[in-house]
Amino acid sequence: MSPILSPALKVVPHISAPPASRHILMTLDALGGVWRYALELAAELRPLGYQFTFAGLGPRPTVAQLEEAQRLGQVVWLDAPLDWMVDDERALDVVAPQLSALAAERAVDLLHLNLPSQAAGLVVGVPVLTMSHSCVVTWFAGVRKSAVPSEWSWQYRRNRAGFDNSDMVLAPSRSHAAMLSEAYGAIAGQRVVHNGSRAIPGATKKENLVLAAGRWWDDGKNGEVLDQAASMINWPVVMAGSNRGPAGQSLSIAHAHHRGELPYGEIRSLMARAGIVCSPSRYEPFGLVALEAAGAGAALVLSDIPTYRELWDGAALFVHPVDSNAFADAVNFLSRDPGLRDHFARAARKRSQVFTVAAQAKAMDAAYLELLETPSITQRA
Secondary structure (H helix, E strand, C coil), X not given: CCCCXXXXXXXXXXXXXXXXXXXXXXXXXXXXXXXXXXXXXXXXXXXXXXXXXXXXCCCCCCHHHHHHHHCCCEEEECCCCCHHHCCCHHHHHHHHHHHHHHHHHHCCCEEEECCHHHHCCCCCCCCEEEECCCCHHHHHHHHHCXXXXXXXXXXXXXHHHHHHCCCEEEECCHHHHHHHHHHHCCCCCEEECCCXXXXXXCCCCCEEEEEEECCCCCHXXXXXXXXXXXXXXXXXXXXXXXXXXXXXXXXXXXXXXXXXXXXXXXXXXXXXXXXXXXXXXXXCCCXXXXXXXXXXXXXXXXXXXXXXXXXXXXXXXXXCCCCHHHHHHHXXXXXXXXXXXXXXXXXXXXXXXXXXXXXXXXXXXXXXXHHHCCCCCCCCC
């Protein structure tokens, strides 16, 4: 048995792939938005002639997650961590050798990595595309307004090495691309490909309900400000998502109705019912929750950060991210005015139609083909 295969997850036959032959090795994790991003993108690309091997890193998926991924490709869970979950850089030394070995074993045509550090030290003879969904360095810039602490300076080095070892680097928004350039300097081959989401059918009649969803243990999601605002908001406020992180992080939620970690289908159901969806984030490279809520016909109240302004200006109410009173005022303003609420809901839904999974897949298909069909692409073997 290959040492890089997880015995518990080894037998993973997938439903027959379409006839053709572009085999993509894509990394993912089971903890956040990358999971949904990877699977929805793969589902859209398979009819175009791509087949996928998913290389998982970090904590293992649930049985339901594993079964979902197996419907789209083969799944191999590596005995390797995610960079933001380790304190010692040496723990990441296993990542490049395991990915390199898996790429050779499966004879893939291209690697699509979803963390920049995963490209550092990679030795493969095929193109490498790296998507930067987020990173510790830009998180500190966005949340703490500071450089990464000296004890985590290796995060900068690893990511910079990953960018330099990639043939193409993508960001999900112009705002995040700008943050990457400011943090790391010029990045060769950098492009922007917006994330996408499938529209959620809205309820026939929206409820007097405010919904927010996120990993509330993450200070970047700014759950404390929303919880404070909930004590002043006229409608019930539901905060869905875990408030306890994998490294002991926690947030006490006192005023909102905390629903904890919910299945994706239940989150979508809540979005379909909610009249208002609120995101107080201080740091969002894209913000899938806002997009999904807009597609479900909810009115949006968002923190006034560059990413949200870029994507939702004119289609949401914006509030300074540290002002709980202002969040409460904005939500109450919409709750009292059905006409205005409907105006913002329709504007958000119309804007969401720009950010579809189909549009995302079309852009990714073009990126893959550019790398696969360019003879001068760097070969690392």
